[in-house]
Each structure stands twice: as structure tokens, then as C-alpha cells.
Amino acid sequence: MIVGLSHQSRWHEFRQSSATADITRKAGPIHVLVVGDTDKTAGPVRSHEARAARQKWTSIVSPVALVGCAAAVCALLHRYISPSDVPLVMLLPVVFSSVLWGLVPGLISSATAIVAFDLFFVPPYFSFTIGDLKQYAPTFLIFIIVGVVTSLLEDTILRQETRGRQRERFVSTVYEFSHDLMAGRSLEENLNQATRDIAEAFNCDVAILIPDSHGVVAPRASIGNLQTLDDNAIGVATWTLNQGLPAGHGTETLSHIDWSFYPLIAHERAIGILGIQLHGESPSTPLEQRQLIDAFANILALFVARNVSS
Numbered sequence: 618m619i620v621g622l623s624h625q626s627r628w629h630e631f632r633q634s635s636a637t638a639d640i641t642r643k644a645g646p647i648h649v650l651v652v653g654d655t656d657k658t659a660g661p662v663r664s665h666e667a668r669a670a671r672q673k674w675t676s677i678v679s680p681v682a683l684v685g686c687a688a689a690v691c692a693l694l695h696r697y698i699s700p701s702d703v704p705l706v707m708l709l710p711v712v713f714s715s716v717l718w719g720l721v722p723g724l725i726s727s728a729t730a731i732v733a734f735d736l737f738f739v740p741p742y743f744s745f746t747i748g749d750l751k752q753y754a755p756t757f758l759i760f761i762i763v764g765v766v767t768s769l770l771e772d773t774i775l776r777q778e779t780r781g782r783q784r785e786r787f788v789s790t791v792y793e794f795s796h797d798l799m800a801g802r803s804l805e806e807n808l809n810q811a812t813r814d815i816a817e818a819f820n821c822d823v824a825i826l827i828p829d830s831h832g833v834v835a836p837r838a839s840i841g842n843l844q845t846l847d848d849n850a851i852g853v854a855t856w857t858l859n860q861g862l863p864a865g866h867g868t869e870t871l872s873h874i875d876w877s878f879y880p881l882i883a884h885e886r887a888i889g890i891l892g893i894q895l896h897g898e899s900p901s902t903p904l905e906q907r908q909l910i911d912a913f914a915n916i917l918a919l920f921v922a923r924n925v926s927s
Contacts, residue, residue, distance in 0.1 A: 618649045676718040680726035683710030688733040703738050704756050708763055715767035727764035731757045783905050790818060791912045798916065804924035808838035811917055815893065816840045818909060824876075824892040826854050827921070834858055834890065845875050845894065854878045854890045861887045866894075879914045883922035891917060 620637050641649050687710045691703045698706070707730045715723030735745060739753055797810045812823040822841025826834045834855050836843065853871045857864045857878040864870040865877040881889035891914050 680714035720768035723764035822894040881918035
């Protein structure tokens with residue numbers, strides 16, 4: 618039996634079970650296959666701007682709400698906890714906000730905690746007047762320091778995690794590229810496979826240009842739209858071959874064209890050119906993109922030199 622996936626909210630399913638859940642529960646020995654997109658949500662699809670606005674408001678309102686809850690807990694338990702324990706409890710929402718939402722929400726939580734602590738737990742109560750500023754100033758400063766330091770530490774951890782994923786993706790991509798080239802039996806198979814891998818990695822048009830016996834540069838393998846690979850672009854590619862330096866879009870030389878050309882250097886000379894024309898947003902960062910291009914160009918140059926020499 619094949620049934621569709623229910624997109625009712627969890628609250629609606631809690632109050633009234635969906636037909637899909639009833640069928641699955643009562644099917645007995647019958648095999649039930651539930652099909653559908655688990656990423657769809659109930660109700661109208663929200664735009665990216667709406668989701669961003671909602672996340673922004675959540676990161677502002679939630680820290681204030683957490684501080685309010687901590688203050689309420691301290692007020693309810695004031696008979697059982699000492700006054701020195703109140704700042705420790707009020708620090709919890711500051712730490713949580715900094716970890717969950719970042720620096721700005723952490724600072725909002727710190728400022729709210731200072732206001733709530735001064736208003737409800739510093740005499741005179743229900744007033745922003747501080748009776749003994751020297752006594753409570755270090756506490757207020759600690760609220761801010763904890764929020765800032767926790768946010769910075771969380772940001773550092775996230776950056777290290779991102780770099781780790783980038784390095785893992787880089788090594789995996791280069792390994793797969795080398796493995797695919799090793800599987801090819803001829804130069805044409807290697808070049809065609811290389812264009813497919815590079816186009817998939819960067820979401821781009823790719824052309825591998827190899828000079829003939831007269832030194833004329835022409836595409837040997839390509840994928841995508843080559844209409845913009847005109848005589849002007851071929852001239853830039855020829856300059857790259859002769860100079861052994863990158864040229865074209867995104868480089869410091871002849872950047873007026875849409876293509877980017879990178880030399881395939883083997884035995885200290887350029888034996889070909891790798892041309893790339895981005896036509897969409899690349900899934901990789903600019904630094905990672907350049908590192909991958911250099912790695913692809915070096916590996917491809919070795920394979921071209923090996924096949925040409927053989």
C-alpha cells in the first residue's frame with residue numbers, strides 16, 4: 618500500500634491523528650510505503666526574506682525571554698538561594714544566548730540581565746538607582762564579558778568546524794578527480810571526464826585547450842556553452858599558454874572577458890590551458906575555489922603530459 622506523507626503540524630496531529638498515521642497503525646501485515654517530501658512544511662511556503670526576518674526577531678526576543686525566565690526563577694526561589702547566587706543564575710541565559718545566536722543576541726541578553734538584576738535584586742528595588750555602585754559594578758561587567766567571550770569562542774569553534782569540512786571536501790574532491798582520470802584509457806576520455814568533474818564542482822562551463830603542432834590553441838574537450846569562447850577569448854588563452862600565468866575573469870590580467878584561463882604546467886612549461894566560465898553561484902568559497910582550480914590544473918597537467926609523451 619502506498620500513501621502520501623502528511624504535512625499537518627505536530628500540534629494538529631497531537632489533537633487529531635492523520636490518515637497516514639491511522640493507516641500505518643492499522644495496516645497489520647500489509648506493507649505501507651509512505652511517499653512525500655519531508656522538507657515541506659504546512660501552510661504557505663515562506664520566502665527567504667521572511668525566514669531571515671523571523672530568525673532575526675527570534676534572536677532578539679528569545680534572549681530577553683530567557684533573561685525574564687531566569688529573573689522569575691530567582692524571584693520565586695529568593696527564600697532558598699542567597700543573593701550571591703542570583704548573578705550565577707542570571708548568567709545562564711547570557712551563555713545560552715551567546716552560544717545559540719551569536720554576539721549581538723549575547724550582548725542583548727547581557728544588557729537585559731543587567732537591567733533585570735538592577736531592577737529586581739539591587740536595592741533600592743524597582744529602581745534603576747544603584748545604592749552601592751562599587752559593589753555591583755564588577756557583576757555588571759562580568760555579564761558583558763561572559764556574553765562577548767562566549768560568543769567569540771562559539772564563533773571560533775564554528776569557523777574551525779567550517780574549515781574542517783572545507784578541507785575534507787577539498788581532499789575528497791581532489792581524490793575523486795584523480796581517480797576518475799586514472800580510470801580513463803585515453804587522453805580524450807581523461808579530458809572529457811575532467812570537464813564533467815570540474816563543471817560539477819564549480820557549476821560552470823569548462824574548456825580544455827591544447828595547442829596543435831603549429832602552436833594554435835583550440836578546445837580539445839569542453840562542456841557547456843562555448844559561444845563566448847570567441848577569438849578574443851582564444852587570444853587571452855594563447856597569452857596564458859605563452860606566459861604560463863592565469864588570465865581572464867577574476868584575475869589581474871585581461872579580466873574584461875567572461876572566461877578564466879589557467880595554465881597546465883608540466884616540466885616547467887605550459888602544455889595546455891584550463892578555461893572556466895562561471896554561470897551561476899559556485900558552491901565553494903573563493904579561496905576554496907582557487908585552491909581546487911590549482912589542484913585540478915596540476916593533476917590535469919600531469920595526465921596531459923603523460924599521454925602526450927606516451
